[in-house]
Amino acid sequence: MRPPANFCQVCGHSLEDRSVHGRVRRVCPACGFVHFEDPKVAVAAFIEDGGRVLLVRRAFNPERGKWALPAGYVDYGEDPAAAAIREVKEETGLDIAIAGVLGVSGGSGQFGASIVITYTATVLDGVARPADDADAVLWLSPGDALPDIAFTSTRQALAAWQQRGKQHFGADSR
Ligand SMILES: [Zn+2]
Structure with missing residues (x-):
């Protein structure tokens, strides 16, 4: 609060x-x-590329050292999709295209934001490198063990995505 x-x-x-x-x-x-x-209002980006999704490790509190989607606050007067593009550029250097909305959550959850809009996105250009609020980046594959995830909503979204990927790839071949 x-x-x-x-x-x-x-x-x-x-x-x-x-x-x-x-x-x-x-x-x-x-x-x-x-x-x-x-x-x-905060925005997050669920960026898929080559069947993997991009995570960033948080360099600052809250949840410092844990992994999250690239995310940040929407500035006053800023289009939320533009805010997502800006935050991804700041934290990873990537240029992305917004593909759709994965979900909108409310309450007093992540980062103390009341509303979090999570966009799906694809990579337009660049190689992901950590900067700003992120000190590491990770491309997660559907079969990978989940690292320590900062926010419950992100953990749930990733688990659903991994489950879908396993079904898609007809998994458990390991
Ligand atoms: Zn007054």
């Missing part, structure tokens, strides 16, 4: 709790400004 807003961003007066528009919100008694606590 984010800390509550204490001061009015319009006039600087202290805010107080009032019931406004159906729930308790922080309101300025001096100028009437209502501080709406908006959802924080």
